[in-house]
Amino acid sequence: MSNAIHLHYEVSGEDFTRAGEASGAVKKRLKSLGFNSDAIRRVAIAMYEAEINMVIHADGGYCDVDIYPDRIEILLADRGPGIADVDKAMQEGFSTAPDNVRNLGFGAGMGLPNIKKYTDEMKIETTLGVGTNLYLTVKVN
Amino acid sequence: MIVKDIINILEGEVICEGDLNQEIKTACGSDMMSDVLAFVKDQSVLLTGLVNPQVVRTAEMMDMACIVFVRGKDPDQSIISLAESRGITLMKTRYRMFTACGLLYSNGLSGGTKV
Numbered sequence: 256m257s258n259a260i261h262l263h264y265e266v267s268g269e270d271f272t273r274a275g276e277a278s279g280a281v282k283k284r285l286k287s288l289g290f291n292s293d294a295i296r297r298v299a300i301a302m303y304e305a306e307i308n309m310v311i312h313a314d315g316g317y318c319d320v321d322i323y324p325d326r327i328e329i330l331l332a333d334r335g336p337g338i339a340d341v342d343k344a345m346q347e348g349f350s351t352a353p354d355n356v357r358n359l360g361f362g363a364g365m366g367l368p369n370i371k372k373y374t375d376e377m378k379i380e381t382t383l384g385v386g387t388n389l390y391l392t393v394k395v396n
Numbered sequence: 397m398i399v400k401d402i403i404n405i406l407e408g409e410v411i412c413e414g415d416l417n418q419e420i421k422t423a424c425g426s427d428m429m430s431d432v433l434a435f436v437k438d439q440s441v442l443l444t445g446l447v448n449p450q451v452v453r454t455a456e457m458m459d460m461a462c463i464v465f466v467r468g469k470d471p472d473q474s475i476i477s478l479a480e481s482r483g484i485t486l487m488k489t490r491y492r493m494f495t496a497c498g499l500l501y502s503n504g505l506s507g508g509t510k511v
Binding site for chain 2: 271272274275278279282292296299300303304307359360361362363364365366368369372
């Protein structure tokens with residue numbers, strides 16, 4: 256485990272236009288480390304969706320990324336309102352995002368299903384009124 | 397087809413120049429970035445009527461080389477700067493979404509999927 260590269264990013268909840276900065280930085284780092292493009296894209300998309308979620312629903316938070324030779328592990332943690340019904344949130348098309356978010360091209364209820372689709376492991380820990388931790392693993396072939 | 401061909405077919409105005417000789421095999425058109433992230437696979441051009449920085453970020457995550465703003469929409473400086481730093485070509489076309497997609501399709505560019 257000692258050969259992991261650890262990255263940490265704060266995600267601002269105030270500025271929607273900056274959502275995606277952490278994902279972009281991780282993508283760049285993985286590219287420079289020589290990971291294959293499929294793994295890089297899966298990490299980038301899953302993390303970007305999660306980052307957008309943090310900004311839309313939870314007023315920001317932080318991401319911890321651990322890069323191993325055979326996998327990338329990501330924790331996205333926020334102190335938002337929590338997810339009331341995780342099963343519902345996992346359904347394609349179900350969204351609690353406000354209309355102004357839809358005008359920005361998001362809020363179609365594809366976020367969590369999409370994250371699941373692009374990752375090998377996904378775990379949600381959520382407590383109402385406390386926040387949500389999203390654990391993601393992308394395996395590298 | 398390369399990016400230059402798209403400029404010619406759509407009578408596009410280049411706003412930010414990336415690699416204009418980049419090969420383009422497939423395209424997609426959508427105003428909903430969530431759907432682009434969910435359904436798109438290996439498409440290298442995004443046609444959209446949505447104008448905000450998340451369009452560029454979406455293209456970045458999907459490894460897209462070129463964004464076409466339809467209906468003559470103008471991106472602001474924050475969008476242009478972001479595209480410049482990512483090496484993504486931005487252009488606008490006066491054609492509407494349906495027509496712009498149709499012109500590219502009829503010139504041999506496909507969506508890359510059967511359905």
